[in-house]
Amino acid sequence: MSNPLPSPGLPCPALALDQSDALIPLLDPMAFPKPRSHRAEKRDRRAQRRAVIGAVRAELVNRDRRCRVCGGLFGWGEATAEMHELVPRSRLRGRSPEEIFNRQNCLLLHRRCHREVTEHRLILAPADASVGAEGRVEVKTR
Ligand SMILES: [Zn+2]
Numbered sequence: 001m002s003n004p005l006p007s008p009g010l011p012c013p014a015l016a017l018d019q020s021d022a023l024i025p026l027l028d029p030m031a032f033p034k035p036r037s038h039r040a041e042k043r044d045r046r047a048q049r050r051a052v053i054g055a056v057r058a059e060l061v062n063r064d065r066r067c068r069v070c071g072g073l074f075g076w077g078e079a080t081a082e083m084h085e086l087v088p089r090s091r092l093r094g095r096s097p098e099e100i101f102n103r104q105n106c107l108l109l110h111r112r113c114h115r116e117v118t119e120h121r122l123i124l125a126p127a128d129a130s131v132g133a134e135g136r137v138e139v140k141t142r
Contacts, residue, residue, distance in 0.1 A: 052097035057083055060108050069113035069122060069139050078112040086124060086132055104132035 066073055074081040085105050092100045116122040120142060127136040
């Protein structure tokens, strides 16, 4: 017999350990909480992103009282205010929502003017790259 059981006269080795720091944490289920599901993580990230977009949009509604392309007032239909990103989100993939949606990168355009920009018939170029949409933005035709 290579590994004999302790004889009844000897103390159990497990009981010799200080249970307050050795055994209890291993037995505490909260020491290894179940990880949050990817679905829950994704839901939270999406909600966070929506909150950032909503906050920036609310600030832009106050800053850009008129379309940054044509200067016209916003209204309904084709005159609805849409938020445009100077550096497109496709080029900022993987960045935090705050890095994509902020006052420097976003401005409000008419729906019809936004289409002209997204379909590359118009080009928006901030006069000062360091302030982006917070400063003057030049509108160029292609
Ligand atoms: Zn416009």
